[in-house]
Amino acid sequence: MAPFIWILLTTAFITLLYQPVNQAYTWLFKHIFFPRRSHTLSALNRLTQELAQTSDLTELANLLVNTMGEVLRLKTVSLLVKEPQGEGYTVVSAWGWRVTDYRKIRFLPGSPLLELVKAAGPQILLREKMMKSLSWQEANQLTKDFDELHAACVIPLWVKSELVGSLNLLPLNSDQRLSEGDFRFFRDFAQTISPSVRNVFLIQQLKLANDELRDMQSQLLQSAKLTAIEQLASGIAHEIHNPLTIISGKAQVLLLQRDRKAFDEKVEEVLKTIVRETRRAADITKRLLMFSKTSASPHEKIRLENILEDTLSLIAYQTSLEGTEIQRLVAEDLPDFFGNVQELREVFFNLILNALQATGPGGKIQVGISFQKPDHVFVIQVADNGPGIPAENLARVFNPFFTTRPEGIGLGLFVIQQIVHRYGGSIRVESEPREGTLFVAQIPLAAPSPENASGISETAGLSEELFSKTKEGWS
Amino acid sequence: MTRLLVVDDEPEICDFLKSFFEDRDFDVQTALSGERALELVETFKPQVMLLDIKMGSVDGISVLRKVKEKNPKTKVIMVTALETTEKIEEAMRLGADNYITKPLSLEYLENDVREKIASLASKA
Numbered sequence: 001m002a003p004f005i006w007i008l009l010t011t012a013f014i015t016l017l018y019q020p021v022n023q024a025y026t027w028l029f030k031h032i033f034f035p036r037r038s039h040t041l042s043a044l045n046r047l048t049q050e051l052a053q054t055s056d057l058t059e060l061a062n063l064l065v066n067t068m069g070e071v072l073r074l075k076t077v078s079l080l081v082k083e084p085q086g087e088g089y090t091v092v093s094a095w096g097w098r099v100t101d102y103r104k105i106r107f108l109p110g111s112p113l114l115e116l117v118k119a120a121g122p123q124i125l126l127r128e129k130m131m132k133s134l135s136w137q138e139a140n141q142l143t144k145d146f147d148e149l150h151a152a153c154v155i156p157l158w159v160k161s162e163l164v165g166s167l168n169l170l171p172l173n174s175d176q177r178l179s180e181g182d183f184r185f186f187r188d189f190a191q192t193i194s195p196s197v198r199n200v201f202l203i204q205q206l207k208l209a210n211d212e213l214r215d216m217q218s219q220l221l222q223s224a225k226l227t228a229i230e231q232l233a234s235g236i237a238h239e240i241h242n243p244l245t246i247i248s249g250k251a252q253v254l255l256l257q258r259d260r261k262a263f264d265e266k267v268e269e270v271l272k273t274i275v276r277e278t279r280r281a282a283d284i285t286k287r288l289l290m291f292s293k294t295s296a297s298p299h300e301k302i303r304l305e306n307i308l309e310d311t312l313s314l315i316a317y318q319t320s321l322e323g324t325e326i327q328r329l330v331a332e333d334l335p336d337f338f339g340n341v342q343e344l345r346e347v348f349f350n351l352i353l354n355a356l357q358a359t360g361p362g363g364k365i366q367v368g369i370s371f372q373k374p375d376h377v378f379v380i381q382v383a384d385n386g387p388g389i390p391a392e393n394l395a396r397v398f399n400p401f402f403t404t405r406p407e408g409i410g411l412g413l414f415v416i417q418q419i420v421h422r423y424g425g426s427i428r429v430e431s432e433p434r435e436g437t438l439f440v441a442q443i444p445l446a447a448p449s450p451e452n453a454s455g456i457s458e459t460a461g462l463s464e465e466l467f468s469k470t471k472e473g474w475s
Numbered sequence: 476m477t478r479l480l481v482v483d484d485e486p487e488i489c490d491f492l493k494s495f496f497e498d499r500d501f502d503v504q505t506a507l508s509g510e511r512a513l514e515l516v517e518t519f520k521p522q523v524m525l526l527d528i529k530m531g532s533v534d535g536i537s538v539l540r541k542v543k544e545k546n547p548k549t550k551v552i553m554v555t556a557l558e559t560t561e562k563i564e565e566a567m568r569l570g571a572d573n574y575i576t577k578p579l580s581l582e583y584l585e586n587d588v589r590e591k592i593a594s595l596a597s598k599a
Contacts, residue, residue: 238529241556241577242485248578249491256581258498282578 043071044189051196057081060200061093064193068167069095075172076150080107081165081197084205089114089165096170097150105148112138113145117156118163122190124183125154153178155186157194164198222400237285244285248278301336302344304369304378311348312367315356322361326352329368329381335445337378343419350412351382351439357405358386358437371445377425380441389431397429416441476502477592480521482512482538483554484530492525495581496588509533516542516549523550523591525584526571528562536566543570550591554579 047067054060061079068077076096080089083106091105107114117125127146131139146152151168158164167190171178178186251274254267312319312326319326337344348367355365368381389397396402398417403410420427425443479501481492489505496503504519506512509530515521524542528535535553542549553566553574563574573587 238556242488245556245577245579246485246487246491249488249495249581252579252581253491253495253498256495256498278578 040071043067047071048189048192048196051193052199054196055200055203057092057200057204060196064167065093065095068169072169073172074169076168076170078105078149078151078168079165079197080105080149080168082163082201084201084208091149091168094150107145111145112141113149113154116142117154117166120156122156122158122187124156124186126178127152155190157190157197159194159198162198164194164201240285241282244278244282248275248282251275251278299339300341301338302341304334304337304344304380305330307341307344308348308367308369311345311352314349315352318356322356322363324356324359324362325364327364327366329366329370331370334369334371334378337443337445339423339443343422347380347416347419347441350416351380351441354412354439355382355384355386355437359384360386376445378443378445380443381438383436383438385436388433388435388437389429390433394429394431398427476500477523477588478502478504478519478521479588480512480515480519480524481505482509482524482530482535483527484508485527488527492579495585499585509535509538512538513541516546520546521549522595523552523588525552525554525588527554528566528574529556536562536569539566539569539571548595550595552584552587552591 044067047063050063051060054063061081065077065079068074074096076094078091078094078097081092082089087109089107109115116130127142130142134142146154149168150170152170153168155167155169156163157166167186251271255271255275308328308330312328318324352365352367356363359365364385366381366383368379368383370379370381371377372379393402393404398413399410400414401410402414417427420441420443423443425441427439427441429437429439431437479496481489481496481503482505483489483492484507486507489507493503493505504515504521506515510533512524512526513533516524526535526538526542530538539551539553542551547570550572551570553563553571554577555563555574556577566574572591575584575587
């Protein structure tokens, strides 16, 4: 009986005490015998949980390298991640080396380290080990890659068959060897965090695609807006043109009547005014249409300096009124330009008008035309000494409908840019507050295309006549 | 008297062109549509035609094509408002003798018409 009771009591005693003793033992093990290891494990455990909840790549990378660096007491750690566009890999964040350095570190397909990592699969690459198996040249190249990463050990991050990146580290003591247990640990760790890195990479890719789509959408919206304006302009121009033709025609019928005794001088003057003013209105509708016109027009041989002179005489009245000083800097040996007269007039006219509006009364404007022989490029420059364009507006001056003038429609510079692009050229703006603004258009000298070379020029009819009439009237 | 046919879908334009040229002793007929214009080409046999490019059902270009097919001697001056240069080029390729843009300069138009008549007379 007695032994049975003893056994029973002992069993009860053990059963009762097992849990607390076990806990105490675990506590002792954790905090006294292996304090670091336990701390490390729980910290990394927390880290993996936090990583899974992060959607920002930089945030994830910082969290990862900082925690690893601190917890595992490493000399350096960095995270290399696949770029959302293209095939390269970039260091997103690093611990233990200077922040400014890592942003530039990129590995493109074909770089020795990247190829080795890809070939090695989930295996961890050790700098020392790799070197032994390579030729002197290969080792040399690889050393450079490892040096760039400040690393002696590269842990690849794979998700299925996709290499999403790598963790690159250097232990605190360079002679510190990694044990088999360490390898196992890092492989497991890599497996745990790889999906988080890949998720963030995918999110980044989606963000970029989304941005691209948004850009495209706004471009489409703008072009739709422009198409609407074009249709409106063309509609208005056509609708107004016919009544103008009728008014002007009827007035001319009276004015040119063979029996002129019918009316006196005053009536004649009124009729002449009607004819003149209807022509002016028609000219405005034509200009409106020109702004909206995007179809290709005939190209012909033109002299840019003549176009400049035409333009200057067109605005001569305004410049004389405002006392604007206009300086021409035209190179002497300019070749012929092959293009559309109207379009080139538009370029000069808008650039100069823009400068005129910027300077206001008493301003100074310089207009230059030169030719760069080696590149076969015409350079048109218009500079003014106006107040300059604020930096925040500089990027938007070529946007359609961007204007700072209440009466402006914001199409002038946009139209110029469209025209210059159509000739395969480029246009840029430089501006200093209170110093002035400089527009530089570069247009390549294009060879005449055969279908355009035979284009008829608009010399008959009224359009040319109108242009010269306006010229006479204003100069 | 020179027979002149004015084709425009805007009655007021036909109207002032008619009175202007009648004042200068032309025999003028007007047509408000391409269909009517083709009828008049048959019956009235104009020597010179002022033809608006843009009209409703049958536009100036197709009228021009038919006129030049049937009676290539008829001088045709295209009247354009704001048509693209491609349209004008097409008309010139199809045999139009000139084009003039709206709003019309009647003095210029008269000179041009007289020039065409002179060229007809010299050929005859």
